[in-house]
Structure formats: structure tokens, C-alpha cells
């Protein structure tokens with residue numbers, strides 16, 4: 001959790017940066033260590049225009065990542081379509097601060113829509129998540145690209161010597177005119193077809209099962225289905241019980257087998273884990289629906305548990321189960337033992353469970369973060385308006401803004417108040433201390449604040465039930 005707040009503070013730092021109004025290439029060129037990606041982007045004027053006109057999160061592999069990628073794909077730079085697809089896949093729609101990664105499953109469409117690479121309506125997606133609690137972008141075959149830390153070792157070498165003392169300073173969220181830039185440590189993998197994904201991911205039990213069904217035969221309709229249809233969700237097991245030694249399908253006709261195959265695939269709204277819902281119907285290619293159920297934070301399709309989520313593929317997603325689906329058992333549900341072990345039947349307990357408490361904490365965090373984003377936009381607009389006034393000390397002093405954040409379309413929008421204070425210690429040129437407070441009126445007492453000496457520390461206070469208060473402060 002503490003990292004989380006650090007990111008929030010970075011957001012605040014970025015909000016105060018004077019760079020947010022500049023175009024994407026200007027900002028990219030100011031960063032060291034990403035010249036390789038920037039160079040490719042510069043050659044694609046259309047893409048640069050789109051970036052400057054919309055709201056995007058640009059995922060930028062650093063130079064080391066690019067040179068590793070080019071070493072493994074030496075012909076890429078001579079294939080203009082491939083370069084373009086690669087760039088497009090690194091541009092996600094909307095602004096997504098790294099602090100929001102991993103709070104909940106998040107699959108964001110990118111600009112990659114070329115049907116040579118993807119058949120996903122609205123653009124191929126990236127998953128914004130965390131890896132060992134670091135923000136990360138997950139792409140094809142679950143490739144992990146970690147968002148770079150604020151400070152990273154300079155990886156350039158000179159005559160074979162790593163210059164350890166040169167540090168590249170990167171922020172996790174860099175603002176440009178149209179959105180945010182995240183620098184990552186590896187190039188994203190454009191998702192592959194289902195068969196290629198299963199092979200690359202080493203799902204050998206699943207391959208054995210597909211073979212049992214006769215679906216690897218190039219003349220099988222199954223091959224056409226997975227290679228040509230768009231927006232598919234495949235639910236399939238990769239379990240030794242249902243691998244090479246499985247005999248449960250012996251004697252079934254080709255029609256029955258195909259029916260099992262079609263019942264394992266859903267089309268249209270791709271069922272990434274962000275779309276999982278308790279008690280929801282999953283329409284299948286077999287013409288009947290399976291049922292998704294949530295038990296103890298686990299999701300089931302009919303009675304099969306989803307064990308590994310979200311292998312993004314060129315035309316959808318693969319969700320791994322612990323057992324195969326069957327259209328004859330469409331009414332089966334998770335083993336009732338799972339349900340009765342849920343503690344919820346024990347009513348009248350006094351406090352919140354730890355999980356519920358954490359849930360509320362996160363919800364509050366998201367709410368406040370949403371507010372913070374609005375604040376960022378507000379500050380940006382305000383800065384633009386004031387730009388001509390030559391008001392050097394414009395952030396000094398105090399201000400109070402009202403921020404309305406719509407968390408729920410039905411209920412009345414809660415109003416948050418933003419208070420900002422800015423103090424210059426030791427006269428002009430000294431350290432400036434900025435304090436941002438977001439609060440839900442009526443105003444609670446003044447928050448705890450950082451003592452005046454420490455250089456970098458984040459102090460967060462959330463006080464009790466309403467009125468609640470969150471304060472943070474950045475010194476730089």
C-alpha cells in the first residue's frame with residue numbers, strides 16, 4: 001500500500017510540472033534512454049498527430065528493451081506494417097496513472113486494429129496490472145513489461161564499463177499534451193493466435209486434450225473457428241487429469257466432440273477477467289449458455305474453476321479451467337462445499353472483515369484518485385489561463401477548489417474540497433513545500449503533516465468514517 005501512495009505523490013508532482021502542455025515528441029525527446037522508440041515514432045507523423053489530439057497512455061520501451069527486441073526480430077525495421085503495428089500496440093486509449101494499475105483487472109484497447117495482427121473489436125488490448133507490486137503492462141503470452149522505477153541504473157556502456165554513477169531519472173507517469181507516458185523495461189508482445197499462444201505458453205496438457213478431441217487436425221472446423229472468428233473467449237483446461245491420459249471422451253461422435261468444443265467458446269464481448277460477473281450467462285458457439293458463478297473470490301464456469309486468467313490472444317482471450325466444459329452439464333454448479341465454507345452466513349458480526357476493510361480502502365483510494373485527476377485537469381486549465389500573466393509565484397499561498405466527483409450515476413455526486421498550500425523555505429530558490437488536501441466536508445481538523453526537515457517522505461492520513469480526510473505532501 002505504501003508504494004501506492006508514493007505513486008499518488010508522483011501524480012501530484014506531475015500535476016505541478018510545467019511540461020504537461022507540450023506535445024508528445026517534445027516530451028519524449030527530453031527523456032534520456034528512450035531515443036530508439038522515439039526515433040521510430042517520429043517517422044510516423046499520422047500517429048504523432050493522433051497522440052497529440054486524443055487522450056492516451058503511451059507505453060515506451062527503453063533503449064535496452066528496444067535493442068533486445070531488434071536483436072530477436074532483426075527484420076522488423078524493414079517491414080513498415082510491422083513497425084506501425086508495434087507502435088500502435090504501445091498506445092493505449094485513455095490516461096491510466098500507474099497508481100491505478102492492479103487495483104482491479106484492467107484491459108485497455110490500443111490503437112492496434114490491423115486485421116493482419118488482431119481481430120478484436122475496438123482494438124487489441126493490453127492488461128495494466130502489477131508484477132511483484134510494481135506497476136506493469138501485460139501483453140501476449142503473459143509477457144510482463146514493468147513500468148520503470150523513478151530512478152534506474154544507467155544501462156549505457158562505454159568501452160564495456162557500466163557508468164554506475166550516471167542515473168537516469170524517470171517518473172512513472174510523465175505528462176504530455178494528450179496524456180501520459182510510461183517507460184517500461186521490455187517491448188510489448190503483440191498477442192498471437194490461440195494455437196501459437198497455447199504452444200508458446202507451454203500448455204502441453206491442453207494440447208494433448210485438443211488432440212483427443214481431434215481439433216488439431218487442419219481439416220477440423222475447430223481450426224477454422226479459432227483462426228478466423230473475432231472476439232472469442234476460450235475456456236479450456238490445462239490439467240494433467242484432462243491431458244494425454246484422459247479417456248472421458250472415448251467413443252463420442254465427431255458431432256458430440258465439436259459440440260463440446262463450441263460450448264467452450266464464447267463470442268462477442270470478450271470475457272477478460274475484468275468482465276467476470278457472478279450469476280452471469282456466457283453465450284457459447286454451441287447455441288446455449290454456460291453460467292459464471294463467483295465463490296470465495298474464485299470464478300467458475302458451470303462447475304469448472306477458472307485457474308489461470310487472461311492469456312490475451314490475437315482474436316480474444318484464453319481462460320484456463322481445472323476441467324473441460326460439457327454442454328450436457330450446463331446446469332452443474334461449483335461444488336456446494338465451496339459455498340458453505342463462506343463465512344457470510346454468520347450474521348451480526350461487529351466490525352468489517354480485513355478484506356472488506358481493504359476493499360473500502362481501495363474504493364476510497366480510487367475515488368480520491370479520480371478526484372485528483374480532475375484536479376490535475378483543473379490545474380492545467382487554470383495554468384493555461386494564467387500563462388500570459390507572468391505570475392511567477394502563482395502556486396504560492398493558499399487556494400481552495402471544489403471538486404465534484406461522480407462515483408455513481410444514480411446517487412448525488414459527493415463534493416470534495418481541494419486545498420493547496422505552497423511555502424518557500426529559506427527565501428527565493430529554497431525548497432518549496434506543496435501541500436494538497438482533498439476532503440469531504442464538513443472539514444475535519446487539520447491533518448498531520450510532514451516535519452520540516454525530511455527531504456522525501458509521504459505522509460497519508462485518512463481519518464475515520466465521514467467526514468474523511470486524505471492529505472499528502474511533496475517536497476522537491
Ligand SMILES: *[C@@H]1O[C@H](CO)[C@@H](O)[C@H](O)[C@H]1NC(C)=O
Nearest residue numbers: 072073074075076077078079
Ligand atoms: C530477414 O532478412 C534476411 C535478409 O534480408 C533474410 O535472409 C531472412 O530470411 C529474413 N528473415 C525473416 C524471418 O524474414
Ligand SMILES: *[C@@H]1O[C@H](CO)[C@@H](O)[C@H](O)[C@H]1NC(C)=O
Nearest residue numbers: 054093094109110111122123
Ligand atoms: C477511446 O475510447 C473512447 C471511449 O471509449 C472512444 O470514444 C474513442 O473512440 C477511443 N479512441 C480510439 C482512438 O480508439
Ligand SMILES: *[C@@H]1O[C@H](CO)[C@@H](O)[C@H](O)[C@H]1NC(C)=O
Nearest residue numbers: 081082084113114115116117
Ligand atoms: C496485411 O498484410 C498484407 C501482406 O503482408 C499486406 O499486403 C496488407 O496491406 C496488410 N493489411 C493491412 C491492413 O495492413
Ligand SMILES: *[C@@H]1O[C@H](CO)[C@@H](O)[C@H](O)[C@H]1NC(C)=O
Nearest residue numbers: 202203204205238239240308
Ligand atoms: C500446463 O500444463 C503443463 C503440463 O502439465 C505444465 O507444465 C504447465 O505449467 C501448465 N501451465 C499452466 C499455466 O497451467
Ligand SMILES: *[C@@H]1O[C@H](CO)[C@@H](O)[C@H](O)[C@H]1NC(C)=O
Nearest residue numbers: 115116117118119228314315
Ligand atoms: C482476422 O480475421 C480474418 C478473417 O476471418 C482472417 O483472415 C485473419 O487471419 C484474422 N487475423 C488474425 C490476426 O487472427
Ligand SMILES: *[C@@H]1O[C@H](CO)[C@@H](O)[C@H](O)[C@H]1NC(C)=O
Nearest residue numbers: 252256257259260326327328
Ligand atoms: C450428452 O448426452 C447424450 C445422452 O446421454 C449423449 O448421447 C451425448 O453423447 C452427450 N454429449 C456429450 C457432448 O457428452
Ligand SMILES: *[C@@H]1O[C@H](CO)[C@@H](O)[C@H](O)[C@H]1NC(C)=O
Nearest residue numbers: 278279293294295296297339
Ligand atoms: C453469487 O451468486 C450466488 C447465487 O445468487 C450467491 O449465492 C453467492 O453468494 C454470490 N457470490 C458472491 C461472491 O457474491
